[in-house]
Amino acid sequence: GAGVSQTPSNKVTEKGKYVELRCDPISGHTALYWYRQSLGQGPEFLIYFQGTGAADDSGLPNDRFFAVRPEGSVSTLKIQRTERGDSAVYLCASSLSGGRSYNEQFFGPGTRLTVL
Amino acid sequence: DAKTTQPPSMDCAEGRAANLPCNHSTISGNEYVYWYRQIHSQGPQYIIHGLKNNETNEMASLIITEDRKSSTLILPHATLRDTAVYYCIVRVGDTGNQFYFGTGTSLTVIP
Numbered sequence: 001g002a003g004v005s006q007t008p009s010n011k012v013t014e015k016g017k018y019v020e021l022r023c024d025p026i027s028g029h030t031a032l033y034w035y036r037q038s039l040g041q042g043p044e045f046l047i048y049f050q051g052t053g054a055a056d057d058s059g060l061p062n063d064r065f066f067a068v069r070p071e072g073s074v075s076t077l078k079i080q081r082t083e084r085g086d087s088a089v090y091l092c093a094s095s096l097s098g099g100r101s102y103n104e105q106f107f108g109p110g111t112r113l114t115v116l
Numbered sequence: 117d118a119k120t121t122q123p124p125s126m127d128c129a130e131g132r133a134a135n136l137p138c139n140h141s142t143i144s145g146n147e148y149v150y151w152y153r154q155i156h157s158q159g160p161q162y163i164i165h166g167l168k169n170n171e172t173n174e175m176a177s178l179i180i181t182e183d184r185k186s187s188t189l190i191l192p193h194a195t196l197r198d199t200a201v202y203y204c205i206v207r208v209g210d211t212g213n214q215f216y217f218g219t220g221t222s223l224t225v226i227p
Contacts (some may be wrong), residue, residue, distance in 0.1 A: 004159070035217075042217030043160060043205055056214060091159055105215070107159030 002026065005039060006068045006092050012114045013082055021077040027096030030116045031084035032075050034067055035091040043091055049075060050097075089113075122156040125222040127186050128198075134191040138204030139145065141185040147207050149180060150215070151189045160217075163189065190198045194225045 005024045014021050025032050028053055035043035045059040049069045057067075064082075069075040079086055089110040095103040121139040125196050128133055128134040131149060152160040164171055164178045171178045177190040177210070203220040 033166070042201075042219050043215075044217070045214045048214070059214065086169040093159070105160075107161070109157075109159050 001049075001081060002096055004094055004106050006090075006108040006111050008111060009109065010112045010114075012075065012116065015084060017082050017084060017115075019044050019082055020112065021023055021079075021081050021090050021113070023075045023077070023092030023094075025073065025075070026091070027073075028096070029094035029106075030097050031095045031103065032069060032073065033075050033093040033095075034075070036046045037089045037091055044062055046077070051081070079113075082113075084115045119216055120206060120214050120218050122202075122204055122218060122221045123216060124211075124219065125224070127224050127226055128194045129192055130176065130196060134189075134194040134198065134225070136189040136191075136202050136204075136223065137186065138170075138188070139186045140204070140206050143184055144204050145184075149178070149184075149187050150205040150207070151176070151219075152203045152205065153176065153198075154220070155197075155200045155205065163202075164188045171175050176188060196225050 007022045032045040032049040034048055037043045047054055047060055047067050048056040051072045052069055064080045067077045089112050091107055092112045093105040093107045095105045097103055124161055130143040148165050150165040153163055154160045164176050166178045166180055168180055180187045201220040201222050203217045204217050
């Protein structure tokens with residue numbers, strides 16, 4: 001079946017611009033996660049959704065970053081006034097459910113964001 | 117928050133067992149150990165997880181010490197396609213959903 005998909009695969013923008021990154025989770029997965037991965041580093045947690053609500057947004061670096069999941073499926077990560085330091089691969093993952101029970105997280109291929 | 121320590125890189129001969137160590141000395145009693153791997157330019161892929169008992173699946177085995185302060189991922193017969201960065205993760209945070217990946221071990225399988 002279809003896995004997690006992310007669009008665009010690559011995004012180049014200029015400093016100060018606004019960008020949106022999209023994630024389509026696996027159908028039926030209620031939990032959705034966003035991570036950011038800089039070169040040579042492991043993925044860094046940003047935010048976790050359970051259904052439509054953000055259950056944990058403690059990883060968002062500042063208020064320029066915001067994410068939504070209005071219908072409990074597709075999610076959009078929004079970055080305002082982009083900075084060169086925002087350049088990274090943004091990964092999305094989904095799982096059957098979240099909370100204390102463990103469910104394997106399935107990752108998408110990521111969106112490579114480059115801020116010039 | 118529990119974190120992990122892994123060697124930055126390892127080599128393994130093709131066909132031999134790859135043993136990847138991980139230290140997690142501050143792990144809490146209800147925290148699981150997970151292993152994921154990331155092949156170049158792809159998203160991370162789940163391998164295996166465990167709490168305190170050893171686990172085995174079609175991909176690998178996970179050996180957790182009795183005090184749970186360290187674990188070893190074993191790939192029994194490494195192939196060239198196993199070349200990847202391997203992350204040992206413990207679940208952190210009250211929600212149990214925040215994963216701390218660290219920098220992982222870059223495994224190179226040599227022909």
